[in-house]
């Protein structure tokens with residue numbers, strides 16, 4: 001009898017594409033990719049049901065650049081805007097969020113103001129974990145139950161707050177593959193130095209055993225620290 005292993009998918013996380021329409025935060029430019037880099041990733045995702053795509057931060061490029069290219073390839077994705085930043089220059093506004101949702105994309109929460117969730121007062125935690133998904137749910141008229149963690153920064157307190165807020169999936173930036181039924185979903189963030197070799201290594205080939213062991217060890221540390 002063959003043992004059926006749980007499916008492990010690759011989640012690719014995208015931040016901004018093309019020329020930013022706003023001043024970026026210090027160090028944020030390394031998370032931006034060109035349109036052609038982005039298209040290379042999309043083309044590698046075609047026909048791959050073990051590859052999933054997510055978008056963090058709610059940049060205007062989500063609607064202006066990503067959406068038409070996803071639709072042209074019949075690809076779906078999940079978008080995680082920061083609710084409190086909607087409508088700011090270079091960001092999605094409420095109509096943009098509705099447009100993504102109407103086009104069949106899933107909307108999740110990236111919190112309210114893109115704060116580090118490891119360092120929050122109780123008031124700010126309420127805004128980040130409770131008010132942000134509610135605000136987005138009002139826009140799309142549907143419950144928003146998934147969350148992606150800003151800066152991939154978490155510890156056991158962050159995870160407890162997400163569970164208390166009834167998030168049914170929590171997305172990190174830990175890298176590697178992830179089991180589709182896992183509550184904590186590891187993702188691979190695109191970087192400005194993205195090339196065909198990255199796509200081959202991360203999206204196409206199964207990770208080597210030593211690399212997987214290192215990834216699992218790093219995640220365990222984050223999950224229990226506090």
Ligand SMILES: [Zn+2]
Pocket residue numbers: 056057110114149150151
């Ligand atoms: Zn972010």
